[in-house]
Amino acid sequence: MLRRLRQACAKYWGRWLLALVLTGVAASQVVGMLPGEWVGRLDLFFYDLRMRVVKAELDPRIVIVDIDEKSIAEIGRWPWSRDVVAEMVRQMTQTYQAQSVGFDVVFAEPDTSSGYTRLEELAKGELKDVPQFTRQLQSLKPQMDYDARLAEALKGQPVVMGYNLSNEAGAIAKGQLPAPAFTVADLGGRRLDVTHWRAYGANLPQLQQAARSGGFFNPLPDEDGLIRAVPLVAQVGDNFYESLALATARVALNGKRIKPVFLQNDAVLSDEQLRDYGALDSIAVDVKPDPLFIPVERHLTTLVTYRGRGGPAGGAFRYVPAVDVIRGRVPHDQLDGRIMLVGTTVPGLNDLRATPVSPVYPGVEVHANLIASIIDGDFKQRPEFALGYDMVQILVIGLVLGILLPMLGPLMSILLTVAAGAGIGAFNFWLYNAGGLVLPLATALLLIAALFVCNLGWGYLFEYRNRKAIVNLFGEYVAPELVAEMAANPESYNMEGEIRELTVMFSDVRGFTTISEGLQPNELREYINLYLTAMSEDIRGNRGTLDKYIGDAVMAFWGAPLELPDHAARAVATALKMQQTTIALNQEFVKRNWPPLKIGIGLNTGSMRVGDMGSRIRKAYTVMGDAVNLSSRLESITKVYGVGVLVGQATRDAAPGFAYRELDRVRVKGKNEPVPIFEPLAPDSELDAGLRADVEQWHAALVALRAQRWDDAERAILALQEKSAHGLYALYLERIARYRTDPPPADWDGVTTFDTK
Template identity: 30%
Template sequence: MALLFGGVLGLLVYLRPTGIVPPKDPPSAWVPSAAVDAAQAWLEGWERVTYDWRVRELGERSERPDEAVVIAIDDETLAEARQDVRPGVATQPWPRQLVGRMVHRLVQEGALLVLVDLPFTDLSPNACAEASPASLSCDDAAFAAQLAKDPGRALLSFTWEAQGPRVLPPANRLWPYRVKLGVYDASDAASLRAQAVLAAQRPAFIIPAGSQVEVWGGAMDAADGKALGSRLGATAHVIEERRAADDSYRVGPTELFVALAEVQVEGLDAANLIELRQVQHPVVPLLSGSAGFGASTLVAGQDGRVRAVAHLMSYTVRGKRHILPSLPLAAAMRLAGTRSLRYADGKLHVGDQYAFPMSASGLSLLRWDAPNAGRGSRGSLARSIRAWNVLLNVFDVADERPARFENDLEGRTVVLTRTAGESAHLRSTPLGPETPGGAILGQALANILRSEGITRAAPDLDLLLTVGLAFLGAFLALSLSFLLRSVRGAVLYVGFLVAAGAGYAFGAAYVFVEQRLWVAMAGPLLAMVGAFVATIRYAYGTERQIRDFVHNALGRYVSPDVARLVARDLSLMRPERRKMSVYVCDIEGFTRLSESMPPEQLVGLFNAYLTEISAVVRSTAGQVDKYIGDSVMAFWGAPVRTDRHAHLACEAALKMREVLTERQSAWEKKYGRRLSFRAAVDTGELVVGDLGSEMKSNYTVLGDAVGLASRLEAINKVYGTYVLAGDTTAQLASGSYVFRVVDLVRFKGRPQPVRVHELVARRGEITPRMQEQLALHEQALTAYHQRRFAEAHALFERASHEYQDTVAALYAGRCARFLVTPPPADWDGVHGMEEGEPSAAAA
């Protein structure tokens, strides 16, 4: 059991998914991928629950970082801006020139870097009346100029999508000519020149020329090329026809962006990274070396919670794979003054200054420094500042007044982000359902700057822990099984399992908090509990097999109640006298049936019949006493005492009729025969206990009620009935079941007559037609005992024809005889039952 649960759950833990997007290679044909994926998703869901608990425990013991500060465009900022009269402040989005001034002001206040987590994927709507020479938007140009004041101090964000088809840029017009716009030694200068060409909505070409590169722009004709060269300040107008080979050197906005944003990573296979299908980067006027670029997209797990940041992604351009960084990673590279990244031993090294845990897929688990997101825009960071405060400082300085707010940004990195308006800026995290996205980026940056993070244990370790706890659960189940002999011991037994599970949970939490190591918790705990429960069931099954063997030795039809009680108290096997109910039934026409069927079919049908009968008896807390040929004897009221033994016996009789009716079609199809049975129930004082000889004994009953039940069962064929009951049974069970008096019978050898009843149905199941039949029967029977035989005859005849009542048919025959030969004057209505008594059908 330990191997089973430890192996299965350990394999799921070992094969856990390592990335955000599905694997590129389809699973092998022999792997039931759908079932495995579903099981892994279920197990990983529980693991995430335990992970979030540990994250919050770690946050309780941490201090909020102050290395990164959120500058939030929040609801209060927007409310203040709507009331401001300065140009552009009241509108949304703000002019990009104004955002640039805020970035410049933040740098002036001491910010090391400004991470601008705002979208600039479209040209600014704040355009000039006439396009400037370098841009279609003077607002974008002004923003770029502001960033150029503090080169390398600002980083712009881009977003991406990993799913869906790749979106290609629209095809450009055919440009048959090209004009040479400059020769450059450095690629950065060439990229800046290409940016100006792209801003003029012309294709740009960066063509190698020995150790240098040339920048060319597309033109419609020679005159158009000369105009473009003059417009972009080219000193010489070299115009040539465009060649087909030039297309391989063509630079579009995306290629320019990738060239500016990509990083080189040593020791990492880019094929393992998340492959981007779409990239939404800043517009062309902002693609310059003055600013850096990083991804602000936050990836969520299957439950929608953000637990990790994708610091490295791959993007393919013209068949070549490029690696793009996240916004926090790009900021760390700027702060470290390096473009060198190295991946080794599960960590990403940023130069020689920072090294933080990251998986080979580029994902890094966030180490949250707070137990909750709190209120406002700071998330798990120490501080957040309203953007309105920064904006007022911008206006104060522009008006040559002292800045009114001391924001204390010296030596810190700030994240300029929007937290108002759109719900997409708030993300679900282990800290809560609404954590600002900018604060998440700030926490990721703080992790890098502190060289901290969460490392997930290797799959081998998680597999070992899962198998180990499975064996621990099995060991506890077997070694402590002696405690199950009492209720207190059983509680203690389960308590050991709970204590072992709690010990592992707190151990895993301790390792998480102290070592920042995420070891599997859900898989090992489930393996331990599963092995524990399965071992108990296995031990119970083994014990049950032994008990069944004992039962087979004593008698295979001993009731489980008898076995259980006898095992606890052997004195129950001693005889005692108590009031009980006895049931006897046999198959109608069994002798004729047995002579007409092959032995194999007869045994099969007979065993199926006895199985159904026995199941009903046991389902009503009765005991099957014995099988005598086709007869079955059962009793209620022992060994478990109950005052409802008569009710239970009657319920069993009705259930048997229902069950056998349901089984008739199947039996006829399989054996070619249908079965019907007749039964009787009687109640009385009986002797019950272990009766027999030294060689063979049985838990059985003795008494008058046993013999009377057997006689009542036998006279069913006289009246054409199926279930007869004695008078005591009818009196005890009449509250729940409907009986009708059949006759007063004097059996041979019994001086006292017996009032015989027919069990009709449960009280709640009597239909109006049945009520009419019962009323007619009672009226006819009253007339019969009052010697009004002509009236009784008419009523019985009516009942016989209208309801096919076999009892009424029998009485109609008696009345006809009494009309010819009246009974003696001392006639008391008692019918003497003799052998050879005519049946209802014969009558």
């Protein structure tokens, strides 16, 4: 385990260090040590995306009474006379029994459309001496004073008048504000982080006094111009006022007032902290049976949860034309007992806002969304632990991906990166939907992308050359899958010479001279190409290393450059496979009237030097040593014994899973020590019972021969020859005949000596 850990550290330390640096950079950005404006913009993008992917569902509790093009076409251009508005109020509050009505419009100027004001001026001027005119005017006042008619319609009804706050240079206070929600004196010395306004454009005093309440409708756009949060409370002078949405929701819920709620653990807060925004917990709406608490953020704002793309087609709220309400044409089941907001979707009336879900979102629907959140107590919050959460996810991502990505291949790296990004995003989205938590996501996703890209770049810049070198070095020798396996750890392979135990093979075509004389040059070329291709595929298909072609001969070895504990068994299995492939090739050659193919294969196992060898002009990755030479000698004497494959004692011992027939003990040229040689027949578990019996009988004959019991040996071999005309039997019958006439010396060891290669 420790060895593997040390190897991993040696191999991946560079990329692990890079991952640590990237994680440190991400953590520094989270805590504000690095500029992060663009990261904040990206987090806003993900925040917006959360709302865009949520399908809108119609909220039947809130209805938008829309001053739309249809209404303007029937009634006339806006603003309408106050008697029309008064009729609309009466219809909404009395006919349709609205829970509350919020006006997203301001009635700041007196309505003179009836001419009553001019008549009053006449009654006080030129016609002041005409009592009949004055009396008649007084009788007409209820019908012609449209502002009074609207004020009368508002009295006692759950109507909230909207107004606008301003900090523009030169702005003045106009109209009358509603009664404040609370004052500076009510705070007990605490300060609130709230928006301050100098001026306002409010409704006529008689209208505001008649209405139940009032609320401002100023949004607070973010730096990119989108409205994501709306202030619930604003300060004008020493007074604090409700927003239109808050006031409308409060009236609908029969709430009497609102008040700020401060944290209860005052004992652990300093006096300075008590006066700070950090001590504020929420805004409470005094409703029965239990108060409703609205969490607030900086500037006493709350995030708007947009429920659709906005407008009549947005799907979140029902829109009804104002003219249909005035004329009583809306079915009662669509309007009775609803919260109603009066606004406009006509582009020319300038009440369209840029929001995360649409660049042209009706302003009145911003209030509708906030009212729905207040009623449901469903608010999205950026919790105080957001920074800690972000830091934890950064560290986890840096640790997990930083360690794993360097150890994985390209495909698995892509899958892990996608899974990590999708997992973090899905968890973030789940927290948003299930818990209403708006948590940072951008830095985590950027770190995931940075770790992936840097690992990819590292692999390309620093490892690609190593892998390409491996392919260039070994691509001609070993199978592509072995090259890929080696390329995964290029530092473990090189062409430097080393001593290693391997199994080496030599294969040669029998009678190639005769074959070449019987074929045309083009036929011979195709003949040898087919043969060499088939043999090479068998070798490489069993993880062998193709060394070289020597004319019609093939040299290969197993166990280098890739270590193979079972190199001997693979070599023996390959030799048997090559003999089967030869049979299949001969079927094709016979069809072409080509000479049949017969090959001899010699295998030997032992220590040998392997590596890049040659001259400064040309080198090759090959093997050298006595074990290699013996393999070549074994191949050359296969024809003597009439067998296709010969292996040495070391190969037989290293590959015990096969059935072997011992052929002889030989002393090849250049070797003084005798070597037992064997013919591999098949995997031991697959050997035919009859052939197994013949092998045992042959081994008994060999024992008799070495004991110089010529008659016993001859009888056994003759019995075998009756079953099969194997060239081995004829060879030994000939030897027995020679030994009878020319007996071997007394110290004969049963070894056959070969004086030629």
